[in-house]
Amino acid sequence: MSRPWGIEIRGPDAAEFINRIFTFGFLKQPVGRTRYAAMTNEQGVVIDDGVSCRLANDHFYVTATTSGVGRVFQSMLQWNAQWRLDVDIANVTSAYAAVNIAGPLSRQVLEKVCTGVDLSAEALPYLELREGHIGEAPTRIMRTGFVGELSYELHVPSRYGEYLWDLLMEAGAELGIRPFGVEAQRLLRLEKGHVIIGQDTDGMSHPGEIGMSWAVNRKKPFFVGRRAVDILESQPAKRRLVAFQLPASSAQPLEGHLVLDGPDITGNVTSCEYSATLESIIGLAYANPDKSPAARLPSVSKVVQKSTPRSSSDLSTMPRTADRRCNHGDSTRGSCSQAHAALPPSSGPLRK
């Protein structure tokens, strides 16, 4: 049980403010809908991501990475000191507790305790958001998630956090509900190929490099970092973040290990885990883009094992899921502040 790293933007200029801060387009974001929100700095480097939730025409609730919310909040205040837009910017991280309930039976559990919201797939489709009650707790219900399952994020005033957890565990007991933790969540996001900002990015990563050009709106005139992103993406790519898959029997690369193309260093491993579902080692790594089409790692590349006597493994490629937007925005290196309850998973290696 914990806090969902939130910032509220309210006021007549709220949409304009969000539109300037994040790379996507938000002016036409419908009320009751969430949208992936990536943030670049003035150098065009991706520095944070999260989800923008539009609660009203003049009211946005934006999530940021767990460790990054303070930085994002300060950055927002700093920018608006220049822009002078008519908005109120409030860091409400402490005000909310969040639980992510995931799994094919999660809707069934929620239906037992939720009032005021139709949870059917038609009424609350993927990426939509509603306000209702779970038991007595006023709740923001988002059909988003980080784990590639049918998933709901439930955000309640923090005074209801423990109450919400107990209610869900009780309601889901007969369906086999179980808590799941950060490590499980991190593996599940890797299976679906979702990038964690700060883990899979560094101080040089721009949107095109990490396969996030889709999250950049080219039609709007401005966002923070727009000019730098345009310049960076007009240059030949120097590296690209790709997904890889290794046989279970191979040595498992560690995060930070180098990716070699012959004698040349072309990148490094950013995430790597063994996936029991896929029965193989999977990960993300930067690699030479010249020898690989998008999302492909050149077969000649090697991962250098630091702790073993230069044992190396050929890398094969793994498709990253096409739609990586079901992100709840948690991108903390090594920890996620949300609480999670999971139901038995569906079959299939890469679930959505």
Add this chain to the structure above:
Amino acid sequence: MRGQKAAGFLTQHGYQLPSAPNQAVKQPDGSLVARLSASEYLLLGSLADAGQRISQHETQWPSHQSGVYCLPRQDTHAWLALSGPHISAVMAKLCGVDMRPNVFAPGQVAQTAVARANAIVINAGACFYLLVDTALACYFWSVMLDAMQEFDGQPLSVTALQHALES
């Protein structure tokens, strides 16, 4: 509550407001309004009604309207009261701001660091109010108990505090 029209809104609803930031005004019903900036006001409920009046505002007032924005402080802050003859001495162990009575008078507010944590300290007259992030509540509680140990300090229930302040 904050915003360009927050002062007008609160005045309309019968609150007496401090004339400058970092000041607090006790209300006739025992609640208190602290002014945290030019346009931000913190409302603290009265012990007499267990905060009912403020709780009602939370449900009855809109979360925001033009120039007035409510902030969810009930969920973000832990609120402790420090009373007794050694308040200033205890605070001197925890905070770099001089909080002796002749310097930090009733009605004054300090937004500062206490025990290395961001805190709002309000001299409410009979006691000091301390507000910290809820995540720090347990830490802060233990810090306070430790700091007042040498003065034979003891924790009080809310009811006991109410009686102490009334007497």
